[in-house]
Structures are given as structure tokens and as C-alpha cells.
Amino acid sequence: MTNLTLEFEKPLIELEKRIEDLREFGLKKGIDLSCEIAILEKKADTLRKEIFENLTPWQRIMIARHPKRPTTLEYIHLIFDEFIELHGDRTFRDDGAIVGGIASLRGRPVTVIGTQKGRDTKENIARNFGMPHPEGYRKALRLMKQAEKFRRPVVSFVDVVGAYPGVEAEERGQGLAIACNIAEMAQLSTSIIVVITGEGGSGGALAIGVGDKLIMLENAYFSVISPEGCAAILWKDGSRAQEAAEILKLTAPDLKAQGLIDEVLPEPQGAAHKDSVAMAGLIRDAITRGIDELSGIPPRRLIERRYARLRRIGEFAVQEMPTSDLPMAVSDNEDISTLPDLPDFEGGTDES
Amino acid sequence: MPNLKGIFQGKQKFVTVKAGTVQEEAPEGLWTKCGKCGGILYKKELAENLGLCSDCGFHFRLSARERIAITLDADSFVEYDEELVTVDPLGFPGYGIKVEAVRGSTGLDEAIITGRGSIEGYPVLAGFMDFSFIGASMGSVVGEKVTRLFERAARQRVPVVIFCASGGARMQEGMFSLMQMAKTAAACARLSATRTLYISVMTNPTTAGVFASFGSLGDIIIAEPGALIGFTGQRVIEETIRQKLPPGFQTAEFALEHGLIDMIVDRRNMRKTLESLLSLHGGRRQDVG
Numbered sequence: 014m015t016n017l018t019l020e021f022e023k024p025l026i027e028l029e030k031r032i033e034d035l036r037e038f039g040l041k042k043g044i045d046l047s048c049e050i051a052i053l054e055k056k057a058d059t060l061r062k063e064i065f066e067n068l069t070p071w072q073r074i075m076i077a078r079h080p081k082r083p084t085t086l087e088y089i090h091l092i093f094d095e096f097i098e099l100h101g102d103r104t105f106r107d108d109g110a111i112v113g114g115i116a117s118l119r120g121r122p123v124t125v126i127g128t129q130k131g132r133d134t135k136e137n138i139a140r141n142f143g144m145p146h147p148e149g150y151r152k153a154l155r156l157m158k159q160a161e162k163f164r165r166p167v168v169s170f171v172d173v174v175g176a177y178p179g180v181e182a183e184e185r186g187q188g189l190a191i192a193c194n195i196a197e198m199a200q201l202s203t204s205i206i207v208v209i210t211g212e213g214g215s216g217g218a219l220a221i222g223v224g225d226k227l228i229m230l231e232n233a234y235f236s237v238i239s240p241e242g243c244a245a246i247l248w249k250d251g252s253r254a255q256e257a258a259e260i261l262k263l264t265a266p267d268l269k270a271q272g273l274i275d276e277v278l279p280e281p282q283g284a285a286h287k288d289s290v291a292m293a294g295l296i297r298d299a300i301t302r303g304i305d306e307l308s309g310i311p312p313r314r315l316i317e318r319r320y321a322r323l324r325r326i327g328e329f330a331v332q333e334m335p336t337s338d339l340p341m342a343v344s345d346n347e348d349i350s351t352l353p354d355l356p357d358f359e360g361g362t363d364e365s
Numbered sequence: 366m367p368n369l370k371g372i373f374q375g376k377q378k379f380v381t382v383k384a385g386t387v388q389e390e391a392p393e394g395l396w397t398k399c400g401k402c403g404g405i406l407y408k409k410e411l412a413e414n415l416g417l418c419s420d421c422g423f424h425f426r427l428s429a430r431e432r433i434a435i436t437l438d439a440d441s442f443v444e445y446d447e448e449l450v451t452v453d454p455l456g457f458p459g460y461g462i463k464v465e466a467v468r469g470s471t472g473l474d475e476a477i478i479t480g481r482g483s484i485e486g487y488p489v490l491a492g493f494m495d496f497s498f499i500g501a502s503m504g505s506v507v508g509e510k511v512t513r514l515f516e517r518a519a520r521q522r523v524p525v526v527i528f529c530a531s532g533g534a535r536m537q538e539g540m541f542s543l544m545q546m547a548k549t550a551a552a553c554a555r556l557s558a559t560r561t562l563y564i565s566v567m568t569n570p571t572t573a574g575v576f577a578s579f580g581s582l583g584d585i586i587i588a589e590p591g592a593l594i595g596f597t598g599q600r601v602i603e604e605t606i607r608q609k610l611p612p613g614f615q616t617a618e619f620a621l622e623h624g625l626i627d628m629i630v631d632r633r634n635m636r637k638t639l640e641s642l643l644s645l646h647g648g649r650r651q652d653v654g
Binding site for chain 1: 457619
């Protein structure tokens with residue numbers, strides 16, 4: 014049995030239990046303890062606030078990985094009026110770690126894709142703990158191309174520890190599948206809203222994580238490497254993951270501050286799993302806002318805008334190059350004069 | 366943020382390279398051992414032999430400068446964007462010092478050198494990754510240089526050749542580094558839309574973030590014999606499946622067998638192969654001085 018209480022929540026859970034006991038005791042004995050209960054409840058509120066407003070990155074990761082954390086399918090059913098699930102990559106297999114289909118968002122058709130973790134051991138085995146194989150990413154891409162064809166927005170839910178690290182995944186081109194998805198999503202002529210609901214595990218998350226709007230739940234994380242992996246490399250000690258989590262700047266507020274995501278969605282008291290309906294409502298509003306905002310943008314501008322967003326990401330400095338006796342390097346314009354366009358390459362396909 | 370500027374003050378604007386010669390490795394002994402057959406090789410001879418074992422043909426890793434020397438026409442290379450230098454956006458422990466040390470020991474500013482040159486007279490925009498620079502991991506500078514290379518190629522309609530080698534994303538730059546996968550892949554897709562040829566050459570090793578972005582997006586993907594090619598590190602896979610991996614797993618030969626790459630090309634035939642491909646894609650030879 015998985016322990017559903019997180020370490021840092023324990024004082025709060027104990028207090029809540031005391032309140033419950035007191036209430037029961039009062040009822041049974043017919044004593045009015047409402048005054049005492051009110052005091053304790055106020056204390057619990059303060060404690061809850063204190064804990065959840067000062068979460069460390071590692072505590073957020075614990076919440077993001079919580080076994081009760083709402084999954085993509087749960088959100089889909091809470092957010093959309095209707096959902097028709099579609100299966101398979103039409104080449105190899107249906108990957109249960111990725112779900113997708115067509116949904117209706119307040120009457121508006123959208124394509125939904127997402128990684129899907131299991132709720133229990135049995136489902137987790139069927140869904141490979143939400144870790145996709147290449148065919149899962151290819152299924153997602155197939156559905157995104159379908160969305161493009163029928164001009165509906167794509168909503169992508171990301172909650173994945175990483176792309177599956179297995180022999181067959183490598184044989185079938187895990188890296189190629191991820192690369193293709195990223196490149197195709199960058200060029201897709203329909204809007205893409207990405208919602209990172211739990212874990213954003215590196216390339217395996219990025220493979221369905223490129224879009225026009227990146228929304229993260231308050232306690233979700235998105236990282237280039239797992240804190241455990243980072244600690245193992247840095248200190249040869251995976252148990253120092255908590256420290257690594259601090260360094261990697263992987264929380265939603267950190268990433269918002271770095272300008273890498275657009276919006277942080279606050280979670281209900283005690284995190285998303287305490288009130289998935291309220292959480293789903295907030296996500297629905299954010300998705301709706303995002304789609305409304307993007308709906309007026311013509312496809313070509315949408316793609317340009319998406320590229321510009323990616324294009325500016327990167328932190329580097331420009332050093333002054335020393336002057337030398339050698340001739341100055343030719344500029345781009347001069348390049349063109351020295352390197353004529355290759356005759357058969359004219360045109361391109363970019364005008365539509 | 367450590368100041369990484371101005372370390373290589375006397376550096377030249379141009380890199381002058383000669384075709385057909387390979388620099389000697391660090392002079393820490395005249396002999397080296399072949400990683401495959403165990404044969405003892407004279408380093409000078411190894412360098413003259415394109416970094417190939419004279420007994421078994423094992424492909425030794427080359428530095429970016431060595432690769433430029435054996436790939437491009439003599440004196441044809443002009444470097445781009447060498448002024449871009451690494452910063453430490455997260456204040457990651459030890460990163461600034463590490464970058465400085467590696468810059469000192471390798472003589473490189475970053476894990477890739479990009480520029481313009483020619484192969485048998487055919488103009489190319491080319492990138493050369495260097496594994497000795499923090500495992501040729503992709504941080505912001507690598508991502509920016511590759512992106513600029515693709516953008517230039519799209520404007521000029523000049524084919525791109527990138528010699529990939531990488532251990533993956535540059536962990537020390539956090540999400541800025543992961544997002545370079547998206548940036549480079551997006552730039553690559555835009556290049557593709559201009560119908561400009563991009564050849565990706567996977568050398569040992571081409572893995573993780575580079576494999577899962579621009580490395581795998583070539584119109585034609587070539588690998589060097591025996592190169593390690595794959596997404597996930599072998600140790601991680603072994604820990605996951607709790608089994609030893611089969612011999613030859615994630616090699617170039619494995620990738621070819623599973624349909625992940627177009628061909629394996631021996632280093633001795635690389636220039637010839639690239640020349641043919643450039644020619645077949647309508648390349649027009651320039652007079653080379």
C-alpha cells in the first residue's frame with residue numbers, strides 16, 4: 014500500500030485527525046466542543062497555509078508525483094463536455110502511455126493528447142507507468158496532424174517522468190520520434206495549448222510540449238533531468254535529489270520567472286488531488302482563454318509567433334572579438350554574393 | 366555569474382585548416398591503444414590515417430578542428446558566431462569554473478564550431494561538435510549556433526552538414542538547455558520548408574538531446590562505423606530493465622538494422638560520399654582558390 018501522506022504534510026494531517034476525534038467525542042458524549050474545534054481549525058488553516066505557501070522544490074515534486082494526483086483522463090472527463098478517444102499510431106501498436114482523441118470544449122471541437130499514468134498497479138503496468146514508447150509519440154503526432162487538417166486547436170496534457178528507457182523503445186527510434194514531434198509541433202498550423210499537470214520529464218515531455226501557450230500547475234515541474242539523475246551525476250549520490258531540485262530551477266514559479274512558461278495555475282488548498290474538480294475548472298478556464306486569444310491569429314502568423322517564442326530562448330553572452338590583421342569576416346549579405354543560390358532550390362514551400 | 370569573456374584574447378578571426386592532415390593529440394606519449402582491437406598505435410601515424418586504427422579500422426574520436434581539417438577543402442572554412450560565449454544562468458555549482466577549465470584545455474569556446482566552407486568545391490554550411498567540451502552537451506550556445514546555421518542556410522539556400530557528437534543536454538543550464546532541442550528542431554523544420562538539403566552525420570557518440578532533436582532531422586542521416594547512437598544512456602536502460610544489454614546495442618550498425626539511419630560511411634569515404642550527395646542535390650561547384 015502506497016503511503017498517501019507526504020512527509021511535510023504530517024503535522025497537518027495529525028492536527029486534522031485531532032479535530033475529527035474531538036468532533037466525534039463531542040457528538041458521542043453530547044458535549045459542545047465547537048469552541049475548541051474552532052480554535053484548532055483556525056490553527057490547521059494557518060498551518061496549511063504555512064506549509065503550502067512555502068513548499069520547497071522537492072516538496073512540489075513529491076506533490077507532482079503523488080499517487081492520487083489527477084491523471085490526464087480524469088482531467089479530460091472533468092474539463093470537456095464530450096471526449097471520443099482515438100487509438101494507435103497506425104503503424105505498430107496502441108501505446109497506453111499516451112491517450113488522445115477529439116473533445117468538445119464548451120461546444121468547440123478540440124484535439125486532446127496527453128501522457129497517461131495508471132491509478133493502480135494493474136493500470137500502471139498496462140500504461141507502462143505513463144512512459145511512452147515511440148509509437149505513443151507517433152500516435153500523438155498523428156492526432157495533431159488530424160487536428161491541423163480539421164482546423165481544431167490541440168490541447169496537450171503533460172505528466173510524464175520521461176520517455177521509456179527500454180531496448181524496444183530504442184529499436185523503434187525513441188530519439189527520432191521525439192525529434193519529429195518537436196519539429197512538427199513547431200510547424201503545426203493550428204494552435205497548441207500545453208498544460209503541464211504533474212511531471213515534465215525532459216525530452217519525453219517536450220515531445221508533446223511545444224506550443225503557443227505553456228501553462229503549468231503550481232506544483233508541476235519541468236526539468237532537463239530528474240533531480241535524482243542530476244544528483245547522481247553531480248555528486249555520485251542519487252539520494253541528494255532534494256539539493257539538485259533546488260539547483261535545477263524546475264518549479265512552475267521558477268520557470269515563469271525565467272520566461273519559459275506563460276502561466277502558473279494555482280492549485281486548490283492542499284494541492285490538486287484534494288479537489289480535482291476545482292483544479293479542472295481552473296484548467297478549463299485557462300485553456301479557454303488561451304484558445305480564444307489565439308483563435309484570431311492566421312495560421313502563418315501563428316507559426317511565426319511560435320517560432321519567435323522558441324527562437325529567443327537561450328542565455329549566452331557575446332564577447333568582443335579581437336581585431337586581427339586578417340580581413341574581416343564576410344557578413345551574411347556578402348555571403349549571398351559569394352555563394353549563389355543553388356538553382357534547383359528556389360521557391361520553397363513557405364507561401365500558402 | 367562568472368565572467369567568461371576575454372579568455373582567448375589573441376584569437377584569430379579565421380581558422381586556417383589544411384585538408385588531409387589531422388592534428389596530433391596531446392603530446393602525452395607517442396603511443397595509444399586501439400579501443401577495439403587493443404593494438405598499439407603510433408599516434409603520428411594514427412593522425413595521418415584520419416584517426417583510424419591501421420589494424421582494425423576502428424574510428425577514433427576526432428576533435429572539431431581535426432574534423433574540419435579532414436572534411437572541408439583546404440582554407441575554405443570561415444567560422445561563424447565564435448563570439449557567443451557561455452554564461453551560467455542558474456548559478457549552477459561549479460559550472461563557471463568547469464567551462465573555464467574546459468575552454469583552457471580544449472582551446473574551444475563551446476562544444477560546436479560552425480561556419481561556411483566547401484567540400485570538393487561544393488559550398489556548405491557546416492557544424493562540428495567536439496566531445497571533449499563537456500561531452501559536447503547542448504546548452505544555449507550550441508543551440509544558438511546550430512539555429513543560426515540553419516537560419517543562414519535557409520536564407521542562402523546552401524546545404525547544411527552537421528557532424529554530431531553529444532552526450533545530451535547541458536544539465537547545468539537547466540530548462541534553457543532542454544529548450545534548445547525545440548529551438549534547433551524548429552529552425553531545422555523551417556530550413557526543410559525551403560527545400561534545402563541537410564545532412565546529419567552521427568559520430569561517436571550521438572545521444573539524448575542532440576539525437577532527439579536536430580541530429581535525427583537530417584534529410585539524410587549518415588553514421589560513422591561503430592558510433593554509439595541512441596536516446597537513453599545504457600546504464601539507465603540496464604537499471605530499468607534489470608538486464609544486461611545485448612552486444613552491439615545502440616551502435617551505428619544497430620541503428621542501420623532498425624531503420625533509424627540511412628547509411629554507415631567509413632571515414633575514408635566520407636568526403637566522397639558528401640560530395641556525391643551535394644552534387645545529386647543540385648550543388649554547383651565553386652572555384653576553390
